[in-house]
Amino acid sequence: MIEVRNVTKTYGSTRVLDDVSLTIVPGGVTSIIGANGAGKSTLLSIIGRLLPADSGRVTVDGLDVTTTPGATLAKRLAVLRQENHTSIRLSVRELVAFGRFPHSRGRLTAADLATVDEAIAYFELEEFADRQLDQLSGGQRQRAHVAAVLCQDTDYVLLDEPLNNLDMRHSVQMMRRLRRMARDFAKTVVLVVHDINFASCHSDEVIAMRDGGVVAQGPTAELMTPELLSTVFDLDIAVHDIDGNRIGVYYS
Amino acid sequence: MSPSTGRRWEVRERHLALAVLLLVPAAFASLFVGAGELSPLDLLRADSGAALLLLESRLPRLLAILLAGTAMSVAGLVMMHITRNRFVSPSTAGTTESAVLGVFVATAFLGAESVMVKMVVALGFALLGTLFFLWVLRRLTFADVIVVPLVGIMLGGVITAVTTFFAYRADLLQSLSAWTNGDFSSVLRGRYELLWLTAAVTVGCYLYANRFTVAGVGRDFAVNLGVHYDRVVNLGLFLVSATTAAVVVTVGNIPFIGLVVPNLVTLLLGDNLRRVLPVTALAGAAFVLACDVVGRVVRHPYEIPVETVAGVVGSVVFLLLVLRVRRVAG
């Protein structure tokens, strides 16, 4: 269980997160939606202990993320930022293999290597496995980073816009994989998504944010309403039932 | 094991073999080149003078070269990871110059006699100088890959100027040049053994290789994997400073090696430290050895210090590397 209690974050005089409290129950996919600058990445980074909060507390299965030893937490919680620029020259396989670091401490067992190979295969990276990261396209690099995080095989996985740069097919494959992880292995997946329809089709729960606060949280179907979506995004969004999914239409 | 993993191993071993292949003849040549005549045949003739020359001078010199070359290039490799800039090395971050200042202070003001004391003081100064450089970097708005080492070189220049001023006042310019100009000609048995410390440091770097690589990818990546980022960076700075101090105290500064060797090796093999560290170590040893042999042969029977040879070769390669970055980026 992820528990966020009264978390506040301020940059200068701007309050980016204003007294946010929420609970994410284990086992399931939760999507965080909201406009640019709503505070989604800030919240996710604080939960993933990449960023310190000014005040408040975050616990994961009762472990305070700021005080639990990093090595302990790394076996339970994995987090990927929105931007993952690095100038280091590693091959895709090397990067993905580092995902096993919390478990292997650098000594990869046969099982570790099998996990790495499986992730590389699932994200269709075999062809580039021995290529340096800086010789990949944006979407290929994104897939490599997500593969590394998933190799960590943690109970909690936090992903900030994992669909960044991905084409439709790879987006769908990634969402299917996350859903399967949640369903078959009781993993808790929290992601920030901009495409509300991916959020709608693949998540169990949605958290809607606006101006540093949580506007609504609940089962996906309940939140996919024109009223809520238009308050969150300041945009007229029609919602239709198509093939059993709630689909938002806002293109024209 | 998958086929591609197998191929990776092959690449690694081939490069290691190549480095060893370069190193062995150079090492052999080094033993038998110098002002005093010495050939392998002399040793067979049970000539006690030849054996003495070998044991007292040539062998210590060879070991000092191998140790210093290995340690400085590995230090450069680690530094480039923890600062996440491939042009930051002990020669381009004020580390070496601070170490020289440290030895000078230990000798002139603290009256230190033992190399151990000198080294510890040099280590302290090297660490402080490097931390100051990193502090400046954080305040730099225009932290371009190439501007960063130039700032480091400038900082080193300022520190050297300070050292020179005080050395001049204290009438110690002569001793100062022993630390600024790396030179193996005065290495004798009993005067280089401190360098074995750098071998321990190099082993330490190898044990921490994965952590340095993880830190090199970025802070968030490291934190996510449960690696204590700040601790790893600080440990790296400490190891780099220790190596630099030991080398400066025993043989003097060998410029640019910590920059040139790791850059060339990682250009070929990528940045995974575990994988490239052994190759870098061997290549560094070979590079210094080659510089030393060249310095001994060019004006035989006189010697050109290794600092000069390494400085010329190193600065040319540095320039080429900088131009390459410009080309790739532009």
Ligand SMILES: Nc1ncnc2c1ncn2[C@@H]1O[C@H](COP(=O)(O)OP(=O)(O)OP(=O)(O)O)[C@@H](O)[C@H]1O
């Ligand atoms: N380092 C920083 N310094 C100052 N302000 C910041 C900093 N990082 C973020 N902000 C501000 O905090 C607010 C929330 O940022 P955050 O990255 O959490 O938004 P987001 O919801 O993830 O947006 P996006 O959809 O664009 O990714 C923004 O207004 C942003 O300008």
Ligand SMILES: [Mg+2]
């Ligand atoms: Mg964001």
